[in-house]
């Protein structure tokens with residue numbers, strides 16, 4: 001499973017990512033964590049990123065894209081991954097698309113955790129207090145001033161990704177204002193529906209393919225019958241009942257062989273799937289008409 005977690009700082013991406021890691025046995029790739037590690041280790045990337053991060057700015061796209069490209073090559077990411085904090089800009093999302101495409105990989109979903117901005121400062125303050133209690137080092141960008149800068153950059157640079165993934169039919173929006181447990185349950189429910197809708201759709205496409213073949217045969221024999229006047233379904237009494245049935249079953253079969261069935265239906269409640277089915281039904285009718293004209 002390959003996922004993206006989208007949401008402003010304090011939305012709960014880290015918490016939910018950890019739970020997904022356990023549930024699906026995949027790795028969490030957090031660019032923030034990776035960059036903090038690079039800063040701590042004083043690597044060349046860390047030296048470049050340090051000041052930008054401290055004031056809540058964004059590290060250059062090239063750097064983070066490079067980090068992610070390298071990281072998803074690692075064997076532990078083969079089973080899948082959750083991207084947390086990446087992509088953060090549209091160019092990063094486009095780079096990710098190219099990267100995945102070049103490796104023949106697909107993204108399952110971009111999960112957006114939607115939260116009220118007014119709750120975020122409180123959440124981050126609570127996180128800081130807990131970290132202090134545990135004696136952990138507090139992030140230097142977890143201050144009210146820097147947080148407001150990070151929020152502003154989320155709004156202008158990252159939020160457009162909601163539209164980006166919605167257009168690609170990958171977006172799943174979860175109410176991040178619910179309790180942690182509820183959010184987890186909701187994410188699991190939606191992801192289960194996505195996985196389930198992918199599987200039967202693949203099976204369905206085989207079924208659909210054989211139905212289409214049957215439909216074509218039925219249409220073909222009717223056309224031939226029209227040309228020759230020799231109706232194969234004609235009974236000895238001259239009834240054409242069986243033949244009359246053919247176009248109906250053909251239409252039915254062709255209808256079920258929607259584009260949506262060939263392309264796995266991505267979301268349980270997606271209207272476009274129904275639209276595709278309708279379109280396929282229409283094109284099947286066109287074929288019937290065309291053939292009838294001949």
Ligand code: ADP
Nearest residue numbers: 009031032053056057058059064085086088150
């Ligand atoms: P949060 O989501 O809580 O703001 P992160 O831990 O994801 O924090 O990131 C911390 C900082 O690391 C960001 O403010 C930014 O400076 C840098 N960073 C992380 N990911 C990216 C990214 N994809 N592109 C640019 N900068 C990033």
